[in-house]
Amino acid sequence: MTDQPTPTGHPDGARAGDRAQLDLVIRDRHGPRVAALFERQPIWAWDFTNLSYEWRRLFSEVFGTFLLVLAGAGAPVIDHVSKGQVGRVASVLAPALTVLAIILFMGAVSGAHLNPVVSIAFALRRDFGWRRVPGYVAAQIVGALLAAVFLRVVFGNLAHLGATLPGVGFSSTQAFAVEAVLTLGLVSTILGSASSAQNIGSLSALAVGAYIALAGLWASPVSGASMNPVRSLAPALVTGDLHDLWIYLTAPLIGAVLAVAAAYILRGPGGGPSGTRAAQGTLHSAGPQTR
Template identity: 40%
Template sequence: MANHSPTNGNNDIVLDINDPTKSCNDSSGFKDCVPLLQKLVAEVVGTFFLIFAGCAAVVVNLNNDKVVTLPGISIVWGLAVMVLVYSVGHISGAHFNPAVTIAHATTKRFPLKQVPSYIVAQVLGSTLASGTLRLIFNGKENHFAGTLPAGSDLQAFIIEFIITFYLMFVVSGVATDNRAIGELAGLAVGATVLLNVLFAGPITGASMNPARSLGPALVHREFRGLWIYLVSPTLGAVAGTWAYTFIRITNKPIREISKSASFLKAVANGGAK
């Protein structure tokens, strides 16, 4: 019997999860070879890691005379986003954020029918992470690591709208435009989160993510101002992705990751000459 397993340049057998003879297009025309269940698991695990790491930095800072500091908390959030984008971005798109999922769906870069399941997975991951932190830090060490407005509701609403707009604009630029350098997507998005938390953290908690605020709120039953963190980031993300869509000047509606710009490919091609 002939062996039809794919091999690489060293004649090693390569695991081929997706049958190349099968179409990866769904009924909506999206090219997607990853089963929905795998994507949902990636979203749950990724959101758990993101919320656990970021909120743990907040709790540890409160329990240890602010040893982590605001810059430290900002770095934790930024690095967590960055490593997750590189880890599972190729599986689920690394949303971890209902606002991002909804925004992509409004510009037809994400299947609308998958939006509800993504949101459930993201909220589940956030709630599990918040519950885990509450189990670890109990008694006097138990602190609410969610988001609350430091000032007026209007101030918090505007700040959350602006920083989520900024975040989604960057996401749209580096992750949906095939002219961008794909290898820098995680770094760019993580750096944007870091910057936003650095200046907006003391004002609103710099949520930018309805799931990030909803998980701790459910676990601690603290719902003050929650509507701000559900509505404002969603509106900001939609506005951000549409703003970039307006200036992208391209007729390619769906990003083909394999065809994205790459300085690594450019170096390789240059070296081959």
């Protein structure tokens, strides 16, 4: 069945363009406290407060993170099985291209965070509500674990299930430093390309995918270029090898916090309307949707 939603995607069905009428409808049906919540937001953001779509956003994060970890962790596993037919360059490009595709095909649903530090960074920038961070992080963990379990069932416990580890000849300290700096660049790219200062729209997917590929091409021999705690957490949990996991849980978080600080210096507080739309998605706000 196809709905005909208002341009705002507002659940009460009031017509867009008449803010006063919408305010009265909400106040009448839901009371002054709910009305006050809506009044503090721009009209395009009302869709995100509609919790009836929350399950779609969380499913989007599960599905997207599953695909990302499947590509990122699966490439080393299949490279091991095929005796080197995948190669390092393809292993680096696979997750980068996967992220690009995911942002393009369902970024409007949840914002396609796919990474806990991205959700935290958007929340620190006040483009994303803190109350949604736990749900998003839980969904990302579930998606990553599903991918790791899939690889274990299909291929067996090979190549550490694509776990990210410090490379041969590199220390844990070096891997930590590289992961923090790589994540600084990744989150800076995400926040910058999403902000109203740049407002490059769908080209942000290309920017993010390109950065992930670039980071992996020069730094994957050092640390695996994870930049994502759940991408590293899932293979480690499924294989039971937690030895170097601390690097990949803490370094990306530090990098993300530094990126938020850099974004404040570069553009001031918040990413503007464009940054909020990028963080939250625009589910059900751009015309007919199939429900």
